[in-house]
Amino acid sequence: MEKLSTQPYKGTRDFYPADMQLRNWFFGVVRRVLETAAFEEYNGPMLESLDLYAAKSGEELADKQTYNFTDRGNRHVAIRPEMTPTVARMVAAKMNDLTFPLKWFSIPNMYRYEATQRGRLREFWQLNVDIFGCDTYEADLDCIIAAINILRAFGADETMFTVRINNRRFFNDVIAAITGKTEDDAKAVSKVVDRRNKVPRDVYEKDLTALGLTAEQIAKLDSLYGMSVREAAALCPASAGAGELLALFEMLEKLGLDRYCVFDFGIVRGLDYYTGTVFEVFDNAPENNRAMFGGGRYDNLVGLFVKNAKISGVGFGMGDVTLENFLITHDLILSSVGGAAKVLVTRFDDVPYEEYLKLTETLRAAGIVSSLYLGSKKFGKQLDYAVKTNCTHICVMGGDELARGVVRVKNLATREERDVPKEEITKAF
Amino acid sequence: MEKLSTQPYKGTRDFYPADMQLRNWFFGVVRRVLETAAFEEYNGPMLESLDLYAAKSGEELADKQTYNFTDRGNRHVAIRPEMTPTVARMVAAKMNDLTFPLKWFSIPNMYRYEATQRGRLREFWQLNVDIFGCDTYEADLDCIIAAINILRAFGADETMFTVRINNRRFFNDVIAAITGKTEDDAKAVSKVVDRRNKVPRDVYEKDLTALGLTAEQIAKLDSLYGMSVREAAALCPASAGAGELLALFEMLEKLGLDRYCVFDFGIVRGLDYYTGTVFEVFDNAPENNRAMFGGGRYDNLVGLFVKNAKISGVGFGMGDVTLENFLITHDLILSSVGGAAKVLVTRFDDVPYEEYLKLTETLRAAGIVSSLYLGSKKFGKQLDYAVKTNCTHICVMGGDELARGVVRVKNLATREERDVPKEEITKAF
Numbered sequence: 055m056e057k058l059s060t061q062p063y064k065g066t067r068d069f070y071p072a073d074m075q076l077r078n079w080f081f082g083v084v085r086r087v088l089e090t091a092a093f094e095e096y097n098g099p100m101l102e103s104l105d106l107y108a109a110k111s112g113e114e115l116a117d118k119q120t121y122n123f124t125d126r127g128n129r130h131v132a133i134r135p136e137m138t139p140t141v142a143r144m145v146a147a148k149m150n151d152l153t154f155p156l157k158w159f160s161i162p163n164m165y166r167y168e169a170t171q172r173g174r175l176r177e178f179w180q181l182n183v184d185i186f187g188c189d190t191y192e193a194d195l196d197c198i199i200a201a202i203n204i205l206r207a208f209g210a211d212e213t214m215f216t217v218r219i220n221n222r223r224f225f226n227d228v229i230a231a232i233t234g235k236t237e238d239d240a241k242a243v244s245k246v247v248d249r250r251n252k253v254p255r256d257v258y259e260k261d262l263t264a265l266g267l268t269a270e271q272i273a274k275l276d277s278l279y280g281m282s283v284r285e286a287a288a289l290c291p292a293s294a295g296a297g298e299l300l301a302l303f304e305m306l307e308k309l310g311l312d313r314y315c316v317f318d319f320g321i322v323r324g325l326d327y328y329t330g331t332v333f334e335v336f337d338n339a340p341e342n343n344r345a346m347f348g349g350g351r352y353d354n355l356v357g358l359f360v361k362n363a364k365i366s367g368v369g370f371g372m373g374d375v376t377l378e379n380f381l382i383t384h385d386l387i388l389s390s391v392g393g394a395a396k397v398l399v400t401r402f403d404d405v406p407y408e409e410y411l412k413l414t415e416t417l418r419a420a421g422i423v424s425s426l427y428l429g430s431k432k433f434g435k436q437l438d439y440a441v442k443t444n445c446t447h448i449c450v451m452g453g454d455e456l457a458r459g460v461v462r463v464k465n466l467a468t469r470e471e472r473d474v475p476k477e478e479i480t481k482a483f
Numbered sequence: 484m485e486k487l488s489t490q491p492y493k494g495t496r497d498f499y500p501a502d503m504q505l506r507n508w509f510f511g512v513v514r515r516v517l518e519t520a521a522f523e524e525y526n527g528p529m530l531e532s533l534d535l536y537a538a539k540s541g542e543e544l545a546d547k548q549t550y551n552f553t554d555r556g557n558r559h560v561a562i563r564p565e566m567t568p569t570v571a572r573m574v575a576a577k578m579n580d581l582t583f584p585l586k587w588f589s590i591p592n593m594y595r596y597e598a599t600q601r602g603r604l605r606e607f608w609q610l611n612v613d614i615f616g617c618d619t620y621e622a623d624l625d626c627i628i629a630a631i632n633i634l635r636a637f638g639a640d641e642t643m644f645t646v647r648i649n650n651r652r653f654f655n656d657v658i659a660a661i662t663g664k665t666e667d668d669a670k671a672v673s674k675v676v677d678r679r680n681k682v683p684r685d686v687y688e689k690d691l692t693a694l695g696l697t698a699e700q701i702a703k704l705d706s707l708y709g710m711s712v713r714e715a716a717a718l719c720p721a722s723a724g725a726g727e728l729l730a731l732f733e734m735l736e737k738l739g740l741d742r743y744c745v746f747d748f749g750i751v752r753g754l755d756y757y758t759g760t761v762f763e764v765f766d767n768a769p770e771n772n773r774a775m776f777g778g779g780r781y782d783n784l785v786g787l788f789v790k791n792a793k794i795s796g797v798g799f800g801m802g803d804v805t806l807e808n809f810l811i812t813h814d815l816i817l818s819s820v821g822g823a824a825k826v827l828v829t830r831f832d833d834v835p836y837e838e839y840l841k842l843t844e845t846l847r848a849a850g851i852v853s854s855l856y857l858g859s860k861k862f863g864k865q866l867d868y869a870v871k872t873n874c875t876h877i878c879v880m881g882g883d884e885l886a887r888g889v890v891r892v893k894n895l896a897t898r899e900e901r902d903v904p905k906e907e908i909t910k911a912f
Contacts, residue, residue, distance in 0.1 A: 058534055060576035060788050063560060066528030068573050071587065074524045090847045092825065092854035092872075095503045099495030099606050100529065100562070100592060101550075105487055121530075123552040126596070131492060133529070133562070144497050147489035153871040155857045158500065163529060163592075167555070177528050188857040192836070196857065199840075203847070308837035309844065359489045396521065407621070408737035411628075415738065418519045418632070425521030428584045428617040428625065442582040443521075 065168075065176025076387065077179070080208070080377060081161055084181055087207045091200055093157045093183060098140035100163070104130040106139040109358050110327075121165050133165040137182040137371070138355065145186055146359030154187025154365070157196075175375060183349070184369030186356075191298045193368045194331040194351055195305055201335055201347075201370055202314050208386045215346070215380070218318035219302065219333040222350070224287070224295030225322060231290040232274050233267055243267065247275060248322045283317035298331060321348070329353045331368065339383045346380055347372035395483035397424040398440040399449045400433060405456050413449065413461065413479065420480035440466060447483060494597075494605025505816065506608070509637070509806060510590055513610055516636045520629055522586045522612060527569035529592070533559040535568040538787050539756075550594050562594040566611040566800070567784065574615055575788030583616025583794070586625075604804060612778075613798030615785075620727045622797045623760035623780055624734055630764055630776075630799055631743050637815045644775070644809070647747035648731065648762040651779070653716070653724030654751060660719040661703050662696055672696065676704060677751045712746035727760060750777070758782045760797065768812045775809055776801035824912035826853040827869040828878045829862060834885050842878065842890065842908065849909035869895060876912060 062068050069077060085095070107116035116122075122132035134140060137160055145152065160182045168174060183200055185193040198217060205215055229247060230240035246261045253261075262272050278286055283303045287296035299317065306312045323332045330351030337346050349370025356365040381387050397417055401410045410426050417424040427436045440448045450462040460473040463482045474482045491497050498506060514524070536545035545551075551561035563569060566589055574581065589611045597603060612629055614622040627646060634644055658676060659669035675690045682690075691701050707715055712732045716725035728746065735741045752761045759780030766775050778799025785794040810816050826846055830839045839855050846853040856865045869877045879891040889902040892911045903911045 057790060058538055058572070058788050059532065060572050062528050062572075063530045063532060064556070064558070066530060068528070068569075068576070069526040070573065070577065071523035071525050074526055078524065090850055090852055092827075092852050094500035095507065096500050097498040097503055099491050099497070101492045101495060101594070101606070103488065103492060109487055121552075121554070123550075125550070127493070129492070140497075143487070143489050143491075144499065147497070148499065153868060157854060165530070177530070185857065190858055192855075192857050195840075196855070199844070305837055305840060309840055359487050361486060398521075408734055411624075411734060411738055415628070421519055423519055423521055425586060426621075426625070428614065428621050429619055439582060 063176075067175065067177070076378070077374060079388070080381065081179070081181070081374070083207050084161070084204050084372075084377075087204050088159050088183065088200060091157070091196070091203070093159045093200070096141070096144065096158050096160050097162055098134075098137070098144055098160075100133060101131045102134050102140055102143075104132040106143065107132055107135065110139055110355070119166055119168065121167055134162065135164055135166045137162055137164065137180065138184075138352075138369075139358075141182065141184060142355035142367075143359055145365065146356045146363065149356065149360060149363060149365070155193060156184075156186040158186070159183045179374040181372040181374075181377075182369065183371075184367050186367045187365050188368075189366050191301045191331065194298070195302055197349065197368050197370055198302070198306070198315070198331075198333060199309075199311065201333075201349075201372075202311055204372075205335070205380075208381060210380075210384060210386060212313045214338050214384045215314065216336045216338055217315045217333055218321045218336060218345075219283075219299070219315055219331065220318055220321040221295040221299045221331050222322070222328045223330055224290065224293050224299055225319070227293035227295055228278065228286070228290040229275070231293075232271055235266075239265075251320065278319040281317070281319070286317060286319060295330065302331065323348060323350055327352055329366075333370070337380050337383065342379065342383050346376045395422055395447055396443075396445045397422060397447045397449060397483060398436070398443070398445040399424060399426045399451075400436040400440070401427050401430060402433075402452050403430055404453050405451060409451065409456060413451065413476070416479060417449075417483075422480060422483050449479075492605075496604065496606065505807070506803060508817070509810065510608070510610070510803070512636050513590070513633050513801075513806075516633050517588045517612065517629060520586070520625070520632070522588045522629070525570070525573065525587050525589050526591055527563075527566070527573060527589075529562060530560045531563050531569055531572075533561045535572065536561055536564065539568055539784070548596055550596055563591065564593055564595045566591055566593065566609065567613075567781075567798075568787075570611065570613060571784035571796075572788060574794065575785045575792065578785065578789060578792060578794070584622060585613075585615040587615070588612045608803040610801040610803075610806075611798065612800075613796050615796045616794050617797075618795050620730050620760065623727070624731055626778065626797050626799055627731070627735070627744070627760075627762060628738070628740065630762075630778075630801075631740055633801075634764070634809075637810060639809075639813060639815060641742045643767050643813045644743065645765045645767055646744045646762055647750045647765055647774075648712075648728070648744055648760065649747055649750040650724040650728045650760050651751070651757045652759055653719065653722050653728055654748070656722035656724055657707065657715070657719040658704070660722075661700055668694075680749065707748040710746070710748070715746060715748060724759065731760065752777060752779055756781055758795075762799070766809050766812065771808065771812050775805045824851055824876055825872075825874045826851055826876045826878060826912060827865070827872070827874040828853060828855045828880075829865040829869075830856050830859060831862075831881050832859055833882050834880060838880065838885060842880065842905070846878075846909060846912075851909060851912050878908070 104116060104122045107120055120132040120135045124130050161179055163179050165177050226244055229243050233243055243265055250258055259272060283299050287300050290296055306315050321332050321334050328350040332350035334345040334348030337343060351368040353366045354364055356363045399410050399414045414424055414426040446466060448464050455462055459476050461476055461479050462471060463474050464471045533545060533551045536549055549561040549564045553559050590608055592608050594606050655673055658672050662672055672694055679687055688701060712728050716729050719725055735744050750761050750763050757779040761779035763774040763777030766772060776799060780797040782795045783793055785792045828839050828843045843853050843855040875895060877893050884891055888905050890905055890908050892903050893900045
């Protein structure tokens with residue numbers, strides 16, 4: 055019979071214990087920061103109705119980007135490519151029982167159908183942080199503080215990352231103010247401005263000129279990219295978005311968090327989705343200088359499910375691959391993620407097996423990570439196993455030690471050995 | 484536009500924060516027990532090649548029980564319905580780099596295409612515990628001890644569950660010994676015996692008679708079901724399986740774990756899969772008396788991937804729904820899974836917002852779960868929010884407290900209030 059392949063499915067990863075320990079460690083740090091800030095964890099199903107994604111992203115995109123299929127009950131389902139539609143559905147389902155504002159987070163696995171490249175896999179885990187039901191900038195600030203505190207909890211400082219902040223309402227308002235256009239006409243300009251860094255400069259200028267902008271107006275738009283938040287806000291002081299930006303930055307300054315943050319008119323994110331504050335967190339490392347993750351305020355996703363519902367949200371997402379790359383780049387992964395004692399109880403054939411079993415269970419009951427060597431092999435093999443599996447200590451109990459009521463404990467790092475009375479064994483590590 | 488449904492996909496669940504807290508709590512207990520026994524966590528992809536399941540369960544069953552589809556690269560993939568093929572693939576892929584015996588566990592989510600009923604959902608989380616590379620009963624014992632210790636860690640005792648143990652090698656050997664048949668002919672008898680509790684008694688007897696068994700032989704088979712392990716083993720003392728059973732039970736007795744365990748000739752599990760020790764853990768509650776989970780020894784799954792590989796395994800699996808039902812039935816869920824302080828910092832409009840932000844960040848930096856009320860509402864609304872979101876304390880800091888450098892701390896359970904100097908606030912909870 056032909057042997058099966060041992061490769062994981064394209065774009066997915068196997069997490070061997072060392073990989074899993076690393077992921078558990080870093081998501082554990084994330085969890086602790088968020089729980090301390092009173093965010094609560096939730097989760098939802100891996101499969102959802104395809105409609106959920108089509109309603110948000112359009113049918114074609116939903117079909118193209120997701121793994122989707124028709125089940126035997128003729129339901130068109132997709133493996134979730136993102137968490138927002140699920141959480142919006144969950145909020146909608148219990149809208150009348152939940153106490154707002156909600157502060158929720160989740161770390162689900164998800165799939166996107168895409169070409170695999172560095173930092174982009176088909177299966178990934180993504181932290182999702184959201185606050186629902188607070189319409190004002192305080193929730194935006196709480197999210198940005200959470201993002202900063204997560205990175206600081208790993209030991210990252212302001213030399214390593216920057217939070218680039220803009221406001222979609224301000225973006226639209228200031229474009230309307232500079233061009234003197236009505237809201238609808240300004241939208242066409244916004245679409246061109248959004249592509250500023252994605253198209254050649256001459257195309258950018260041609261497109262704006264075609265919409266009736268003067269060279270002076272185009273230059274004024276350009277000037278926004280180097281401005282401080284106060285200079286920018288002064289161009290359009292009546293904008294509610296400008297007010298939100300100013301309030302946000304004022305508080306960041308008063309908390310001493312402005313050293314991590316900068317106003318950046320170039321941060322727009324998906325045009326049809328975000329409605330207020332938007333931000334992206336950049337890795338400052340020159341070799342990796344790009345947005346690691348981001349988020350912002352989006353209004354009324356719950357309205358897709360419930361008529362007349364009006365629950366705003368603000369949140370951000372962060373992928374496991376991106377976070378891991380950042381931690382590696384800045385050498386923020388603890389060299390010893392574990393650190394606690396790990397004991398191998400070795401065995402000899404001339405001592406009753408139950409003596410070893412009892413010793414191991416005593417250690418475990420005291421919370422000491424320990425295993426009894428499985429099978430009966432030469433002592434050298436057992437020692438070799440202890441070293442290869444990163445044990446910190448071995449316990450040796452031959453006939454002699456058994457008779458004397460002691461266990462010989464060897465520290466594998468220092469090579470120090472000593473006899474410990476059996477009844478004091480749990481204090482030896 | 485028609486509103487989308489808020490229902491989760493059939494057979495799946497939404498985990499709201501209270502549900503998630505419960506699941507995190509009980510899998511946290513499981514994790515701690517296993518890690519203390521030196522099991523290491525791993526994980527693998529949600530999608531695997533359908534071949535993996537077809538090779539183990541046959542193509543028809545694999546197709547019928549899994550969610551499977553063809554991807555755009557013409558790969559036939561399935562959402563994993565179980566973890567064993569994945570872990571066997573992972574072990575095979577790094578066979579030459581891994582140090583055996585491996586003690587591994589995982590708690591993945593998985594999907595099975597089945598009719599939904601109590602305890603059986605389409606999406607579930609399943610603990611998988613395996614030891615690879617130890618051929619002797621010591622590994623079987625280590626797994627059974629782990630299963631017992633998991634349930635004991637929740638406070639379960641011998642009145643609540645029973646581990647029913649058999650051995651597939653013994654099962655085959657004793658049937659051959661009683662019937663006097665060759666190994667191959669005995670297999671046909673084994674298949675009938677396996678169905679003993681699933682078919683009417685007259686059909687069972689007719690089938691055995693058709694295979695040439697006498698009434699006396701049938702009665703002797705029946706007698707096995709009430710026997711102790713020593714009585715049963717005596718019927719076929721030369722069987723290696725009998726030896727394994729005796730060694731296993733001897734150690735369980737010496738460890739005082741035999742009060743949780745019983746020999747049961749009726750435990751067989753999948754005929755084509757298990758090769759040695761098999762066990763099932765039963766809930767003793769009369770209203771729920773059935774196998775909660777089980778496992779056993781299976782040989783050489785790794786051989787599906789690597790020519791001439793011979794790595795045996797022993798393990799068990801346990802679903803989240805089953806475990807939760809057991810904990811509920813026996814009232815083993817802590818009434819307060821959380822328990823730590825949770826603080827709401829309330830706010831007034833006449834105090835600068837940054838004062839509240841700084842207070843909240845001070846609490847969080849000390850590891851105290853705390854949130855600042857988002858938005859600005861009447862005090863009564865804020866208090867209401869604190870109560871509904873299960874806060875244990877609120878902090879009140881109006882203009883007067885601010886001037887005096889204190890924070891008023893109110894315990895919501897005892898209704899006790901006191902002023903705490905701002906610099907001592909982290910000691911107040």
